[in-house]
Amino acid sequence: MEIGQSVVFTIPILGGIPVTTTVVVTWIIMIILTIASLIVTRGWKLVPTGVQNFVETIVDGLNSFTKDALGEYWSSFAPYLGTVALYLILANTIDLFGLTPPTKDLSATSALAIMSIIVVIIASVKARGIKGYAKSFFEPMPINFPMKVLDMFTRPLSLAARLFGNITAAFIIMDLISKVAPIVVPAIFSIYFDLFDGALQMVVFVFLTMLYIEEAVE
Structure with missing residues (x-):
């Protein structure tokens, strides 16, 4: 069982860059999403049918949910939330295909969390302006300033740690089950730990990010 991330190869520049x-x-997931988007959106018609109808239903559902939460600002953030959702659903469940989930690496979940908090900051500046955003650190009382600054660090930390912890725990449990139980048993538990839990962690991450954006634009 391997918890850490191994080096696949090293790029021979700047003293060697380990990959x-x-x-x-993550590159594989990017390629999959890019190819899938090109195939799915090819030959779309004005009146959706088949796969196009299915995809548009999902996109409309996400847009509607985001619009209800973020109001007039929804269109600026729905694409980001949808992209993160697609990445996470693949990243969390790719263990089913024998690949190591990138979200089992704290550096990957930290990068996602930092990206989300940057988006939250952009949302706040867009809604309040730079002066309004700076003023929000002192509301409702100036004494709240240290807590507001601390909150900027605890939010990405909680997002990263929650996603990393749950995916790593599921990976360890599945590895232990596969070593001590018959072949059929791991397959049954995989439905929960690889599929359900992976999808659940995606929903939690995206929902919390949306919640932080909603708070920022209010």
């Missing part, structure tokens, strides 16, 4: 399994699997 880990996290980076390689």
